[in-house]
Every structure is written in C-alpha cells, then in structure tokens.
Amino acid sequence: MTAEGGTVEGEALVGGMANVGAVFRHGGAVERPAPRTARALHAHLRALAEQGFDAAPRPIRLTADGRERLTFLPGDVALPPFPRWAMTEAALGSVGGLLRRLHDASAAIVVDARAEWPRSLADPEGGTMLCHNDVCPENVVFRDGRAAALIDFDLAAPGRPVWDVAMTARYWVPMLDPTSAADLHPAGLDAPTRLRILADGYGLAPQDRAELPGVIEQATASCRAFVADRVAAGDPVYVQALSERGGWQRWDRIQEWLRDHRGVFAAAL
Structure with a gap:
C-alpha cells in the first residue's frame, strides 16, 4: 500500500x-x-x-x-492504472514465484476447519490448503522490481493451489479481452505468453497446466458473481466500478473471449 x-x-x-x-x-x-x-x-x-x-x-x-x-511491509504497490514497471515479464515471473513460496508454506499448515472462511472468491471445489484468493496488483508489495510480499488475506479460504494461480492470472496476465485490459493495464501485453511466464514462475505441474484455462473460466464466473452480490447490496464502490467499466456487457465479452481462446492458452502452457 x-x-x-x-x-x-x-x-x-x-x-x-x-x-x-x-x-x-x-x-x-x-x-x-x-x-x-x-x-x-x-x-x-x-x-x-x-x-x-x-x-x-x-x-x-x-x-x-x-x-x-x-x-507494515515496506515497498511499492501498483495502483490502477497499473504502471509498466509492475507489468514487466520479470515482475510477472516473480509474482508466480512468490505465490509458490506461499503455497509451499501453507501446504504444511492444517486449516482451521472451525473457521467460517469467506466463500465469495473461494474455490468451489474446496481443498486442504488455505489460498489467498486475491493476489491482485494492489495486494503485492514490490522491492527492486520484484514481488516481495503479499498483503490483505481477508478473502483467504481453503482451495486448490491451481485455483489461486487462476485467480492470480486474472489480474496479472491479465486474463481479459484486449478492450477490457486496456482500462487499467499497459497496452501490448501478450496474454498467452504472459500466462506461460506466470506458470513457469510458479513451477506449475503439467496436470495443473492442462486444467488452468478451464479453472480461469471458473474463477472468472466466481468473480462475476462476487461483483453481482456487491452491486445487489448497493456497495457504492462496486456500483460505480461496474458502471465505469462497461457494465455486464464487459463481463459477457470477457467470458466469451476466454472460451474462444481456451485452445490458445492451452497451447501456450
């Protein structure tokens, strides 16, 4: 921050x-x-x-x-519209590496089954590891151009590691059609190449790479439902963001683009 x-x-x-x-x-x-x-x-x-x-x-x-x-964790955090320094390929790979470090540590920790972990962005298939679920640029602290720390674990919940990778890809690749990506991200980002860089930085296993494009579509649907719930509740921040970023037509366009490019992403991985 x-x-x-x-x-x-x-x-x-x-x-x-x-x-x-x-x-x-x-x-x-x-x-x-x-x-x-x-x-x-x-x-x-x-x-x-x-x-x-x-x-x-x-x-x-x-x-x-x-x-x-x-x-407090010192460093730099990218705020929208996201600057180019946060969207370099080196930065992207370091985000994948940081997420892998988190998962390796989390895998050794028993999740508290008594806690009512938030379900709004959680993996619908569940899991035995606590995922962050919100590794967006605003929640990653950079030092010297590399991802160094994660903040804001408010949406953490049990899930599969590949779900957390998918949620992270949505924000950092980003997994958005070019028109939607242009709202907050620098121009010219190559989504298939960047998806592979994130997966390589994480060290994603072959089976998870095969599943990742479909899980990203699943995660996008969950994010849409999350926004719909906030808008229905009258949250002014989400109501304004939805209006300024193209309404539900934007979400339709993103989901159609993901379906149409599923094979391209699979080949890149």
Missing part, C-alpha cells in the same frame, strides 16, 4: 476496493478493519512465519473496536 497524507489516526493507506479510507499506518504497524475470520487468519499468518515464510504481515493484536494491527 502507499501512504497518502497524515492524520491524527496515522498515515492513510490507499489501494484496493475494500476498506477504503479505513486503513492507517502507525510507524511499523498497519491498523485496519478486522475480517470476520481474524482469529483463525492470525493463527495462519503466525504459522506461515514459523514455516519460514517472511513475505506476509505478522499479526500484532486485535483491538476492542473490531480492528486489527499487523506489521
């Missing part, structure tokens, strides 16, 4: 579509609204650190007014 101005609460951090205006930095700590799964999530973040994964915030405490304090 990036700091914007100073307030009595600390430095306001901007970025992303959730918790707008409610995230503040206090020196080496970040204070933000706590997700419903905060206790289970904090236990998972501590377990990640015990596994040697140092690229996620560490919990400090929960406050009585429903907020959480986490360690």
Whole structure:
C-alpha cells in the first residue's frame, strides 16, 4: 500500500476496493478493519512465519473496536492504472514465484476447519490448503522490481493451489479481452505468453497446466458473481466500478473471449 497524507489516526493507506479510507499506518504497524475470520487468519499468518515464510504481515493484536494491527511491509504497490514497471515479464515471473513460496508454506499448515472462511472468491471445489484468493496488483508489495510480499488475506479460504494461480492470472496476465485490459493495464501485453511466464514462475505441474484455462473460466464466473452480490447490496464502490467499466456487457465479452481462446492458452502452457 502507499501512504497518502497524515492524520491524527496515522498515515492513510490507499489501494484496493475494500476498506477504503479505513486503513492507517502507525510507524511499523498497519491498523485496519478486522475480517470476520481474524482469529483463525492470525493463527495462519503466525504459522506461515514459523514455516519460514517472511513475505506476509505478522499479526500484532486485535483491538476492542473490531480492528486489527499487523506489521507494515515496506515497498511499492501498483495502483490502477497499473504502471509498466509492475507489468514487466520479470515482475510477472516473480509474482508466480512468490505465490509458490506461499503455497509451499501453507501446504504444511492444517486449516482451521472451525473457521467460517469467506466463500465469495473461494474455490468451489474446496481443498486442504488455505489460498489467498486475491493476489491482485494492489495486494503485492514490490522491492527492486520484484514481488516481495503479499498483503490483505481477508478473502483467504481453503482451495486448490491451481485455483489461486487462476485467480492470480486474472489480474496479472491479465486474463481479459484486449478492450477490457486496456482500462487499467499497459497496452501490448501478450496474454498467452504472459500466462506461460506466470506458470513457469510458479513451477506449475503439467496436470495443473492442462486444467488452468478451464479453472480461469471458473474463477472468472466466481468473480462475476462476487461483483453481482456487491452491486445487489448497493456497495457504492462496486456500483460505480461496474458502471465505469462497461457494465455486464464487459463481463459477457470477457467470458466469451476466454472460451474462444481456451485452445490458445492451452497451447501456450
């Protein structure tokens, strides 16, 4: 995240579509609204650190007014419209490598089955590993041009590793038709090549590569349903974004483009 101005609460951090205006930095700590799964999530973040994964915030405490304090992770975060430095092939490969590091650490941690993990962007097939589910540019901290840390685990839920890769590909390749991609991404990004770079950076296994194009279509449908739920609830951020980015016709176009290019993506992988 990036700091914007100073307030009595600390430095306001901007970025992303959730918790707008409610995230503040206090020196080496970040204070933000706590997700419903905060206790289970904090236990998972501590377990990640015990596994040697140092690229996620560490919990400090929960406050009585429903907020959480986490360690601040210094670096650069790409905000829309996304700059070219964040969309280089080297940056993309490093995102894949960082996600693989997260998954290798998470695979050794038993998921808390008692927690009511959010289902809005979760893998519908479930799984035994906690996925991040929201590795978008606003949630990746860069240092020296490479992905160095992940933030905002609010949507984490059990799922398959390939689901997390698919969700990440949606944002970083991006898996969008050229018209939709032009809204926030630099021009000239080659989606099939970039999908392979992400998969190579992650070290995706052959079977998962074969499944990935279909899982991306599945993940896109889940993201559309997520937006529909937010719009139906009257969330002003999502209502405005839907209106400004072409409405439901944009989602129709994206899904048709993914279906039409499924073979191209499979060949690239």
